[in-house]
Amino acid sequence: MNAAESDILGADEEKWTYLQELFHQLAACARGSFSVNVDGVLVKMRGYALCHNIIIHGYLPTKALALYQRVQKLVEDYLQGSTLLEAGSESQARTGVEILFLLCDQWQNHQVLARWCEKTFKYLDIVNERSKLRTSMEPVRTMVLKCFATAAYGRVKQSFVEAMFAEIEKDRDGAVANCEAVKVGTTLLVEIALGDTSLYREDFEKAFLEATRVYYRRACAEVLQQEGGRWRFLEWAEQRLAQEARRVAQCLLSITAEPLQKVLDEVILKDQLPTLLVDLKGSSEALDPSKAEDQRRMFTLCKRIDGGLAKMADVFRELISKEGAKLNAAFCKGEKDLVAYVEAVMELHGRCEEMISTRLEKCSTFLSALMSGFEAFINAPLCREVQENKTVKYCFAEILPTFCDHIMRNEKITPDQFAAKLDSIMSIFACISDKQHFEEVYRHKLSKRLVVTKTDPDHEKELLTKLKVAMGWTYVSKLTGMINDLQQSAELQVDFEEDCCSRKVALGLDLSVQVLRQGCWPSFKVEAMNLPVALSTAYECFRQFHSRKHPKRMLKLVHSLGTLTVIVGFASGQEKELTMTTVQGLVVEQLSYGSPMTITDLAKALDVSIETVIRSVTPLITNPRGLRPGIRTDILRREGETKGKLSPADVLSLNPSFACSARKLKLPRPADEGALQAAQDAAGLQKKYLLKAAIVRVMKARKTLELNSLQVEVTRQVSRRFAPDFRLVKTLVEDLIQREYLIRDAQKANVFRYVA
Numbered sequence: 001m002n003a004a005e006s007d008i009l010g011a012d013e014e015k016w017t018y019l020q021e022l023f024h025q026l027a028a029c030a031r032g033s034f035s036v037n038v039d040g041v042l043v044k045m046r047g048y049a050l051c052h053n054i055i056i057h058g059y060l061p062t063k064a065l066a067l068y069q070r071v072q073k074l075v076e077d078y079l080q081g082s083t084l085l086e087a088g089s090e091s092q093a094r095t096g097v098e099i100l101f102l103l104c105d106q107w108q109n110h111q112v113l114a115r116w117c118e119k120t121f122k123y124l125d126i127v128n129e130r131s132k133l134r135t136s137m138e139p140v141r142t143m144v145l146k147c148f149a150t151a152a153y154g155r156v157k158q159s160f161v162e163a164m165f166a167e168i169e170k171d172r173d174g175a176v177a178n179c180e181a182v183k184v185g186t187t188l189l190v191e192i193a194l195g196d197t198s199l200y201r202e203d204f205e206k207a208f209l210e211a212t213r214v215y216y217r218r219a220c221a222e223v224l225q226q227e228g229g230r231w232r233f234l235e236w237a238e239q240r241l242a243q244e245a246r247r248v249a250q251c252l253l254s255i256t257a258e259p260l261q262k263v264l265d266e267v268i269l270k271d272q273l274p275t276l277l278v279d280l281k282g283s284s285e286a287l288d289p290s291k292a293e294d295q296r297r298m299f300t301l302c303k304r305i306d307g308g309l310a311k312m313a314d315v316f317r318e319l320i321s322k323e324g325a326k327l328n329a330a331f332c333k334g335e336k337d338l339v340a341y342v343e344a345v346m347e348l349h350g351r352c353e354e355m356i357s358t359r360l361e362k363c364s365t366f367l368s369a370l371m372s373g374f375e376a377f378i379n380a381p382l383c384r385e386v387q388e389n390k391t392v393k394y395c396f397a398e399i400l401p402t403f404c405d406h407i408m409r410n411e412k413i414t415p416d417q418f419a420a421k422l423d424s425i426m427s428i429f430a431c432i433s434d435k436q437h438f439e440e441v442y443r444h445k446l447s448k449r450l451v452v453t454k455t456d457p458d459h460e461k462e463l464l465t466k467l468k469v470a471m472g473w474t475y476v477s478k479l480t481g482m483i484n485d486l487q488q489s490a491e492l493q494v495d496f497e498e499d500c501c502s503r504k505v506a507l508g509l510d511l512s513v514q515v516l517r518q519g520c521w522p523s524f525k526v527e528a529m530n531l532p533v534a535l536s537t538a539y540e541c542f543r544q545f546h547s548r549k550h551p552k553r554m555l556k557l558v559h560s561l562g563t564l565t566v567i568v569g570f571a572s573g574q575e576k577e578l579t580m581t582t583v584q585g586l587v588v589e590q591l592s593y594g595s596p597m598t599i600t601d602l603a604k605a606l607d608v609s610i611e612t613v614i615r616s617v618t619p620l621i622t623n624p625r626g627l628r629p630g631i632r633t634d635i636l637r638r639e640g641e642t643k644g645k646l647s648p649a650d651v652l653s654l655n656p657s658f659a660c661s662a663r664k665l666k667l668p669r670p671a672d673e674g675a676l677q678a679a680q681d682a683a684g685l686q687k688k689y690l691l692k693a694a695i696v697r698v699m700k701a702r703k704t705l706e707l708n709s710l711q712v713e714v715t716r717q718v719s720r721r722f723a724p725d726f727r728l729v730k731t732l733v734e735d736l737i738q739r740e741y742l743i744r745d746a747q748k749a750n751v752f753r754y755v756a
Contacts, residue, residue: 020074026116027078064127068137071121075144079110079151096163097181099156104184106152107192114144142194149192149199160185161204165211171247172215182251190253197255205256209263216240216267224272230279234297237268241301261304270305277315286319287351296359313369316352320373323348328377331394332384342403346424349374353427374431397434398676400425401442404463408455418459426466435471436690436722440683441676443479444522450486451514451561452669457483471720481520489514492546499545507538515546515555522682524558529582530607532589559583560672568592568635570658578635580667583608583616588635588654596639596653599646614646619668621646633667634658687722691732694718699742699754707733707750 118125118141128137138146153160164185170177186200193199219240223233241264248257276298285291302308327348331341349370356366382394407413407421432438449455460483468476492515500507531539543555564585569575569592578588586606590597599617603610620636635658639651694717698710705713711729718724733752736742745751 019071022120023071023074023078023117026120027113064124065137068124068128068140068143071117071124071140072143072147075117075147076151079147080155096159096166097178099159100163100181100185100188103153103156103160104188107148107188110148110152111145114141117141117144145192145194153192157203161207164204165208168208168247168251169211169215172243179247179251186252197253200253201255205253205259208256209259212244212260213263213267216264217271220268220272224275230276230283231291231294233272233276234294234301237272237301238297240264240268241304265304269301269308273302273305273308273311277311280312280315281318286315287323287348287355289351289355292355292359295355299360299363309363309365313363313365316366317369317373317376320348320352320370321376324374324377325380328380328382332382334385338399338402339406342399342428345374345378346421346428349427350424371431374428375433378428378431379433395434395437396428397432397437398441398679400428400432401438401445404442405445405449408449408459408463409453411454418462422463422466425463426470429467430470434683434722435475435720436687437680437683439475439479440522440679440686443482443682444676444679446479446482447522447561448672450482451516452563457486475721478520481517485516485520486514489516492549495549496542496545500541505541507541508534509538511538511542513542516558522678524560526556526558527560527608527612529557529559529586530605532586568654570635570654570656574659575663576635576660577664578667579665580620581616581669583612584620584667584670587613587617587652588620591636591652591654596651598649598651600648602652603648610648614648615670617652618646619670621652633665635667687718687724688728688732690718690721691724691729692736695729695732695736696741696754696756699752700756702754704745704751704753706748707752710752 118139121140124137125139128139137143164182167177167179167182171179186204189200189204190197220233223236224230226232244260244264245257248254248260280286280298286295298312299309302312324345327336327341327344330336330344331338336344352370352373356362356370360366378396382396382399383391384394386392404425407418407425413421429435429438446460449460464476464479464483467479493512496513499505539557546553546555559582562582563579564582565577565579566585566588567575567577568588578585580588583606587602590602590605597605599610599613602617603613606613617636619633621634621638635655636652637655638646639653691714694714695710697717698713699705702713707730710733711724711726714729715724733742737744737752741754741756742752743755745753
């Protein structure tokens, strides 16, 4: 008690002494010490009366404040003199957990004391409410409770917090920990601060987050150095993050969850992510389905940090490009044939797509990375070694139609297998940049399937339906028209047969004609040819029928697509029914008369080029591989000992030693070496048409436009089909200027105006 307080209280010192005795009696009762017989109600009534008597004699606010300060000092002195807070050897020997629980018990007793002090010194609160000094004096109960934070907790704060840290670290290391002590300590920090979390944040959470940072930096380094560190780390990180979340829910305040998550994400994930991604790039197992759980963990962990998914998607794209480059190399070196190569690409795409849908939550970032990764290697040029010092250039826009042709010709494929293949084909098709080239090559392949070989129309229509959904009607209009032509040809054939019956015309042979519209089908070489009388008569009969039905349409015979079935007798006495092309059939007919003929004489007799004869008879002289055992096709023989390629002077005759177990033979057709180049030329021409149309549309809408802006707009319009060459766009602009669709601005040479 200082001199100022003694002067204010004056003659009331004896009353104050009695108040002190009453307080100590209440404190003893609150601690559970019943050695003193205390009547609590009587003590509270006497305290209230003494406070009233002390304050009432003099200036009320001043005396009330002096008495309030004395009570506050009395509580602090009492707390500092408690058994727990004494600096004796017994206190120093206690463990942190013991101090924690002792402090908790003392806090429970102190709360009881605070309630009793509130009633004992009730008159102080009444004076405070009535006076202007109430801003300087808190309620007695609040003041008594706050004294505990400074006088009791403040002296053992370091031991208290360290005890909580020790138990948490034991739990992290897998040892037996007293989690209940951590929960009690957390609750106590909030209660001491009277429900405010500032004390919890300042004394515990701040140090806890820093200790967590230090602990996990050391732990991450140790885990990464272990065997199988990359995949082991992912599992360990997922477990630790779950453990920390559980610990917050069970032992700590919920407000710690967010800052703790930020620290964990930074130390465990963000700081280690570069190392993990570098290891992932060099891993051969990153896309392996056997690592499904690790892939899911990697995605889940990367999703927790800003930019994590984008970085993981970049690695995902690089891994796909690397795997695709290996497939390209295998194809170029001849280790995989075309069908096996495409199936490997489809398997890789299916594997990655399944990974995204099942383990990566169908994330759009990874779907984009999947598309980019496949575009990187699918659209790369390929050079395949076919012979020593000879390579053939390929592009996937040509390879995929060939694979489609293989699938469509496969009669053993089941509906489920076909549907699965079709979905894979469309997934790969979306990655092709030059879809216009694909359409032209596919059109050439489709024409051979529809006219020459057998194919399932339902399968063809199913693929066209998917292409129509992906690219629009205009993309498949010609392909659909080809299929419609066959249906119309079948109806026309029925009408022709009925016409022949009604007019009583006997053709003398079975004639089946397919009428193909020039606008839908690829351009085929039309070459005049001398037909036998029976075949020429039948053809002329059909031409007249067609002229009567469609007088404004003109027919041209495309003999390269025609098929003849002839019966040939050989010197061995065998008679065979041979199915072959029109030219092959007419060559066999010429040679069946008995006398050998040179290739030049055959060309003159049929009125076709020498190259056509050589290309047609080559597969009839050699015996190609891949045929069934016992099946031969070498029905012609080249006279003399000459070997190598055929020449115009070579003499041909029927092979007298030809023998085959089968009566009916379907002979191989000549290789169509110019089909691929024709498809490329047609694709290039179609691209020019599309670009010109796009240029005119853009200029008609904009009227005036600068060249670079025009190129951007044109690229945007045709990008779904192909990526245009800017030099070609500029050339076509110049062509449109010459044709007076556009004019160049007089002031700026790179600005054009639409004038048509």
